Amino acid sequence: MRRRPGLIADYQSDAAVFRSNVSRFWFAVMLVAVVVLGLGGTLPLIPGLVDFGLSGGLMLIAVSAVFASIGAIGLNIVTGFAGQVSLGHAFFLGVGAFTGAVLGGTEVTRQVLDLSTGQFAEKTLVVGYNLDLIIWLPAAGLMAALVGLIVAPVAFRLRGLYLAFVTLGLVFIGDHLFREATSLTGGVGVGRESGVPSLFGFRFDESGEVFGIYLSKPQRLFFLGLALLLVMGLVAKNLARSRVGRALAAIRDRDIAAEMMGIPLARYKMIAFVVSSFYAGVAGALLYSAIGRLEPGSFNLLLSIEFIAMVLIGGVATVSGSIMGAVFITFLPRLVKWLAGFWLFGFISESPAGGFITLAQMEQILFGGLIVAFLIFEPLGLYGIWIRVRNYWKAWPFSY
C-alpha cells in the first residue's frame, strides 16, 4: 500500500516537525525561493530578462518583516500557545531594543562648559559600549527575559482579562521609564543610535561582497534575519511539540483542568512569559538595529496592538502563522500606499494634512478592521485560510 501522508497513527508522527516528505520538500522549496528573493538583483537567474529580487524599498520592508516575525512568534508563545493575553509586548520589545542599543551602540559625548572651574569637560549624553553582535543580541533577549521574569509573578496570580490589564499598565510604565532614562535612551524626540550589527567585525549594515556575491545592506540584514528566524522558529516549534508545549496548550484550553492533571500553572506560565520576552527582546534589538535609530516614544500601545494583529491575523498558536501575519502586517503600509494610487481609493491622501484620510490613518484603520474581520470570520487567521485552500485542492475536483 502506498504510504498515506494524511494518516497519523502514532504520537511520534503527530508531533513531528514535518509530517511527511512532501511537506519537507515544500519547506525546502520555499526556503530556496525566499533565498532567491533575497539574493534577487545580484543573482542573474535569466540574464537581462527577469529580475526576481525584492529591490530597494521592498527589501528594507522584507528585513523588518523577518525581524518582526521573531517578535510575533514570541507573542504567539504566550498568547497563542499558553493563552495568556499580553498587551505588553511593546514594552519587552523596547527593553530589548534599548539593551541592544546601549551595549552595541556608540557613546555620544558633548563638550560642556563647567561653570565652577571655567573648563570644558566631557559630558556623556548617551551611554554606549560598542560591543559585538554576538554579545548584545543575546543580552537584549536575556534582559527582556529577566524583566519578564520579574513581571511573571504578578501575571500568574491573575487570569484572562485581568492579565490583559496588567500588561497594558506595563506598556505605560515602560513608556515612562524609557522617557526618563535619558542617558540610556536619548530622551523623547531625540532618541539614539541603535546597536551596530557587526558580527566579529563583519558589518551587516554595510554593502559589499560576500563570497564573490555583491550584497547590499538590506540583503545582508535579510539573511541575518532569515538565519535567526529559522533557528528561533525551529526552537519555538520544538517547544510547542514538547512537554512544555503540551502543558501550555492544556493551560490555554482550561487552566483549572490542567492544574488538576498536575501541571504546575505558575511554573509553565512563567516559562511562557520568559521565553516570549526573550523573543521580543531579540526582535526589538534587531528591528531597530536595521533602522539605525530608535526613540523612546515608539514603544507604545499601538506597537503592542500591531503585534497582536500579527498573531491574530496570521494564526493563533502556529509558528508559520506568526510569520505569515508578521509579513502581512509589515507589508500592509506598502499595500495601502499602492492602493491609494487607484482612483477608487482617492479619498486616501498621501500628504499628512490633506484628504479625508491619510495613509497612516488608513493603515491603522486597516489594522483595527482586519483584527475585527479575522476574529469574526476566520479565527484561525491566514493559516486557517491556507489550510482551507489546501484541503480544497487536495480533493479537487471532488471538493464538496
Next chain:
Amino acid sequence: MTQFLQALVNGVSLAAIYALIALGFVIIYKSTQVLNFAQPALLLLGAYWVLYFATVWGWRFEIALLLGVVLASITGIIVERTTLRPMVGKPVFAVAILTIGLNTVITIFALDLMGVEIRQMGDPWRLQFLTFGGINIAYRQVAAIVTVVLLVGLLLAFFKYSRMGLAMRATAFDQEVALTQGISVSTVFALSWAIAAVLALFGGVFLGSGVGLDRSAAVSALKALPVVVIGGLDSIAGALVGAVIVAISEMLAATYQPQYAAFLGNGFSQLVPYLVMFVVLLVKPYGLFGTKEIERV
C-alpha cells in the same frame, strides 16, 4: 493644607469623570460579558458631536448635549449590532481584542473629524471658578460632580425599579435563564451599549469642558481601565470607589511628587493609576469588590 485640599477637590472632580467612563465598562461587562476597550473611542466621538453642535453650528449647549446623547446611543447600538453580536459565545479574550481593533478604527475616525488643534466644547462653565477659603473650585468641576451624582442615582433607580432594569439585572445574573424567562437579551445588549456610550460622552464633555478637548483625552479615558480593575470588573460600587481612589491618588501625586520625589520624572502622576492597579491586583486578584470566579472543571 490648602494645597492638600486643592488636590482633594481636583481629585474628586476627576473621580467624577473616571466614574462616568468606568460605569460604562462595568455595565457592558455585567450585561454582555464583553470587556470594552473601545470606551475611549466612544468618549472622543461623543464629545466631538457635542462640541460640533455647540461650536460649529452654534446651538445652545443643552440642545447640543441632548443631540449628542441621541447620536451616542445610536452609535453604541450600531457598534453592538454590527461587531459584537456575531461574537456572542466566542472566548472573552477574542471579544476583548476585537474591541481594541474597534477602538483603533473609531478613534482614528473621531480624531480625523476633530483635527489637530484643541477644540473648545462651547460649554457654559468656561474657566470660571469660585474661591472658597483659598481653594479654587471651578464651575465645571461642580457641574461634573453634580452630573455624576444625578446620573448614578438615575441609573441605580432604573436598575432597581424599572422593568427594563430588572431585565438587565436578570441578564447579568444568567443570560440563558433570562432568555427562557422571555427577556429580550438582544435589547438588553443594545441598551447597555447605548448607556455606556452616553456615559462616555458625558465623561468626554467634562474632560473637555473649559480647557478644551484634544487627542490626549483618549489617554485619560484609558485610565478608566485601572479604575474598573481596582474596583472589580463587575461591580458598580467598585467602579465608583475605584474612581475615587485612582483620581485622588493621581492628583496627590501631581501635587506632591514634583516637590518631594522629583527623581521619578515628569508626568509621573499619569502612571499612578497603573501602579495602584498593580498593588491592588497583587493583594486582591479580582479587585476590591469584584466577584471571585468560581469554576468547575
